[in-house]
Amino acid sequence: MTQFLQTLLDGVTVGCLYALIALGYTMVYGILKFINFAHSDVLALGVWMSITIAGWMGMGAAGQPTPPWYMGLLVLVGTMGFCGVVGFVIERVAYKPLRKAPRLNVLITAIGVSLLLQNVGQQKFAFGPYPKSFPSLMESSSLFTVAGVQVRASDVAVVGTAIALMAALQFLIFRTKLGAAMRAVSFNTRNASLMGINVDRVISFTFVVGTMLAAAAGFLYGLKYEGQAKQTADSMWVMLGLKAFVAAVVGGIGNVRGAVLGGLLIGLIEFFGVAYLSSQYRDAYVFAILIMVLLFKPEGVLGRATVEKV
Amino acid sequence: MSRLVDQARSLSPAGWTVLPRLLWPLVVGVVIAGLIQFVIGPNISGFTSKVMLVAGINIIMAVSLTVVNGFTGQFSMGHAGFMAVGGYVAATITYYGSIKLFGTADFAGGTVSWTGAGAFEGPIVGKGDLLFIGSCIVGGLAAAGAGYIVGLPSLRLRGDYLAIVTLGFGEIVRVLLQGTPDQIQPWKAKEALDVPWYELLLKLGGPKGFNLLPTYTTLFWVYLFVVLTLIVSYRLKNSSTGRAFLSIREDEIAAQAMGVDVTRYKVRAFVLASFFAGMAGGLYAMDIGAINAGDLGFQRSFDFIIMVVLGGLGSISGATLAAVILTILPELLRDLPPIWPAGLVLLAGMAAAQKLRGQWRLRPLIVVAVLTAVLEIARRVCVAKGINIADYRLILYASLLIVMMLSRPQGLFGVREAWELFGRGGKKPAKGAA
C-alpha cells in the first residue's frame, strides 16, 4: 500500500511537470503546426537561469538558512521573464521568416536553435560545462505523512504551482479576448486574419507563453530534485522534452486539457511501470504507450478527429 | 480490353533483357567503386579517404531517407533506428559467423577489404568478404522488415503523427538493444563454439556496445553501395512507382482518387529506404569495428533529416551534396580555411544559374557577397587574436544551419536535380504520365 501511494504521489508530481512542458508543445503545435524541438532546451535554460538568479540573490550558498517562500517566487518570476524574452527572440529570428515555408524547414531551424542553445549554454561565458547543483529554496523535511508516505513541501509546491499556472492558462485561453484570438488562429489562420486578428502578434504571444511555461517547469524541476542540474547540452533535457511531447500527443496535440491529462498519464504510467514491472525499460513504456494510443486513437485521448477535405 | 494489355506488353522490354537490366547497375557500381578504391585510394591521404568513407555512408543514409521524406512526403524521424537494426544484424552475422565458420573473429577477407597496415598478400576477394557482404545484405533485409512494420501504421496515421511513431520506434530499438546481454569476446571464441546460434544472436553487448568486430568496410564497399543506392533511387524517381510516390507527396487525396494505392506505396517507400539504411548500418559497424545503440538515437536521425532538407526535398543530387557538405563542414570548422574562395565560387555559380534562367535578381548576390565579407573579416580577427575557433564549432554549425534554412528554405536544389538547375529553365522532374 505504501509503495502504491508513494508511486502515485511521485507519478502525479512528475506528471504535473510533464504537463507544464507539454502545454508549450501543444500550444505551439496548435497554432504553428510544427514540433518545436527547441522547447526542451528552453526548459534547460529555465533550470540554469533559476540557479543563476538564485545565485545573484545570494541564495543557495552552503550553510545558509532556507530563504522565505516569496524569494523562491521571485526566482520563478525572473526565470519566466528571461525565458519569455529568449522565446520572443527565437520566434522572431528563426521561425517567423519561415511562416510560409514548408513545416519541415521550421523543424530544421528548430533543431538549429536547439543546438545553439545547448552549446552556447555550455560555454564558459554562459553556464559552463560542469553540472551545478540547484540551491535549496525550500525546507526538505516532509510536511505530513499519509499511510507511510511522506508528502514533502517541494511536492506540494510543484503540484500547487503547476495547477495555478494551468488554471491561469485556462483562464487566458477561454475567458479573455486574446485567448479567443489564439483559438481563432489555431482554428483557421486565414479566417482569423480576415476577422481583423493580428495573426503574427498572436503567434508571438502564444510562443512566449509556451516558453514561459517551460521555464516555470524548469524552475519546479530544480525545486523538486534539488540535486544536480546537468549541463545544457546533456541529452537528458531532450529526453525529458521528448517524454513531455509524447504526453502532448497522447492527450491530443493542440488540445490544452489533453496536454494536462497526457502529462499525468505519462507520469503515472512511467512510475507504475518502473515500480511494478521492471526499471529496465523505462523509456520503452512511454514510447510503447505512444504507439498504442496512436494506433487505436490517432487523434489522442481528448483530440478531435479532423477530416481532411480535398 | 485485351488490346490495351497487348499494347502494354509489346511496349515492355523483351524477356532476355531482364538479367542485363538488373545487372548493369551492379557492373557500373563495381567499376566506379574499383576505380575509387584502387586508383584514387592509394593517392589520397588516409584522412581524406576516411572523410570520403564517412561521406559515402552518409550519402546512402541521406538518399535513402529522401525516398521516404523527399519522394513520398512521409516524415520519418527514426532512420538511425533502421541503421541500428541493420548494423546489429550485420555485426552479429559477421562476428559470430566468423567464429562459427573460421574459428576466430579475425579478419578473413581479401585485398578489397584490407584496412590494416602494409600491403596485403592474398586473394582479391576472400571468404570473409563474402560473409561480410552477405551479412550487410541480410542486415538490410532485417531493416526492411522493420521498415515494413513501421510503415504499416501509415494505414491510419499521417504527417506528424507518423513522424512521432517512427521516432518512438527508433527509441524503442535503442532501449531494447541496450538491454541485451554481454557479448562473447574474441578471446573466448572457443566458448562461443558450444553456444547454440540462436542464443548467440542475442548476445549483443547491451550498453557496452558490440565491440571488437573485424573491419571490412573500405571505400570499395561503401561506394559500391553508394552507386547502387543512387542508381536505384534515380531510376525509382522516374518510374511509375516513383511517380506514385511523388503524387502522394503532392496530394494524398488526389493520388488516391487517381487510383494510387496510397498505403501500399507508403509501405513500399519505407521498406526500400530501410533496406538501404540497414546496409549502411552494416558498413558503419564494420568500419568502426564496434556498434553502440546509444550512438544511433534520434539525434543521429536528425542529422540525416537535416541533410535531406538542406539538399532539397526529393532531390537525390541535393541530398548527396548536402551529405558531403555536412560531413566536411565540422572538419572545416576545426580551423577555418579562408572563406572568400568558396564565396566567390558560390557567387559565380549563382550568377551563372540566374543568367541561364534569364531572371536577374541582385539581392541574393549582394547578400552572399556581404556575408562572405563579414565572415572573412571575422575569421581574420579570430586568427589575429588567437581565438580558438574549434571551441565554438558547434555554435557555428548551428548558426550556419539556421542561416542556410532562412536564406534558402527550399534547400540547395529544391525538388530538382543539380543538372536540371542549369537545364531548360527548371523543368519539373515529374513528367506527366504519358
Next chain:
Amino acid sequence: MSAMNLIARTAALLMVGFGLASLGCEKPSGGTGGGGATKSGETGTPGSPKEDGDAGQIVIGHYASLTGSEATFGISTDNGIKMAVEERNKAGGVKGRQVKLVTLDNQGKPQETQTVVTRLIEQNEVVAVLGEVASSRSLAGAPICQRKGVPMISPSSTNPDVTAVGDMISRVCFIDPFQGLVGAKFARENLNLSKGATLYNRAQAYSSGLNTNFKEAFTKMGGQIVSEQAYSDGDNDFSAQLTAIREQGPEFIYVPGYYTEVVNIARQARKLGITVPLIGGDGWDSEELKNAGDALNNCYFSNHYSHEDTRTEVQEFVKKYQEQYGKVPDGLAALGYDAARLLFDAMERAPSMSGKDLASAINSTQNFAGVTGAISIDENRNANKSAVILEVVNGQPKYKATVKP
C-alpha cells in the same frame, strides 16, 4: 538553347565542381592546440622525417569530447594533460625536445573519433595518442592507432575490451572487474555486510559493467543481492526504484553511477527513510558531492586517488591544478595527467620515437609513480594498481582504506 548559354552552363557547372573539390581537398593546416602555448610552430619541419633531428618538437595527440553532452569529461582530462605537457616543457622537455600537444574534439561521436584520430596521426604526425574517457569512443579510436602503429594510452576507459584491440593500446586506469571486486571486498570484509542491493544506469556501459562485476564478486564472497534496480540516462527521479529496494531491506546499496545521479539518489533515498550506506565507484568523484549535505554521510566509493593523499606528487598536483583551473582536480584530470607523464617517461626510455619502440617502452612500465598511485602495465596492457576507498563526510571525501589488487 544558344551556344552562349551552353558555354555559360558548362562553365558554371565546372566552377561549382571546382569549388567543391577545393572545399574537399583543402588541407587543413596543423591542428588547434588546446592552449595558447601550443599555437606556435604549426607544422613540423617539412622534408625531414619526424624521428630525426633533436631540434624538432615531439607532437602528441589527444582526442576528447570537448563539445556536446559529454564535454565535462573531455575538458577535465584535457586540463590534466595540458598541465603535464607545460610542466614537462618547463623542465626541458623530453630528450631535450619540446612537447607539443594537439587536442581535437570528437563531439562524443564514434565516427568522428575515427576521423579525428586519423587526422592526428596523418596530418599532425603525432608519435602517440591519448584518449578517451568513454570506452565506446576509445574502442573506435583504438583500431586506427593499432593499424597505423601509433601507441595509444587511454587515461580512463575501464572496459576490458579496449586494450584487447592490440599491442599499441594501453591504459593507466584500473578496469571494471577490479573496481567491482574492490567494492565487493570492502563491503564484505571491511564493513561486514552480507545483504546488498544495486541501483545502476542500464544505458551506460560504465555503470552496467560495474554492476555486473560487483554482483559477481559479491556473491562469490558469500554475499547476497536482494534487489537489482536500474535507471536510464536522463532519469532524475529514482523514488520508484528506491521504494522497491526499501521493501527488500538491504544492508547497503551499491550505486555505480556518476555523481550527478548519485547526489540525487542519496537525497531521495534519505527522504524515503533509507539510512543504509551507499557504496559506489570512481564516477562519484567530484567536488559537487558537497551539495549532498549530510545525505551522503556514511557512504563510500572506490577511486583512483584521493586528493587528500599526503604524497608530495599528489599535493603538488592538486595545488598546481587549483592555481591554474580554480577547482580541485577530479579523477579524470589526475588520470589525464598521469597518462601524459607515463608517456613522457616511456619516451625517455624508448630507443627511438617509432611506434614499436614507444609501445614496448610503455608496455614495460613498472612502478611508475603517478598521482593515482604506482602504475605497472601488465601483460594485457592494463594498469596494475591499487584503488582507494573514500568515505564521504558532510560532502567531503575522506580517505578510508587502500585495496590492493
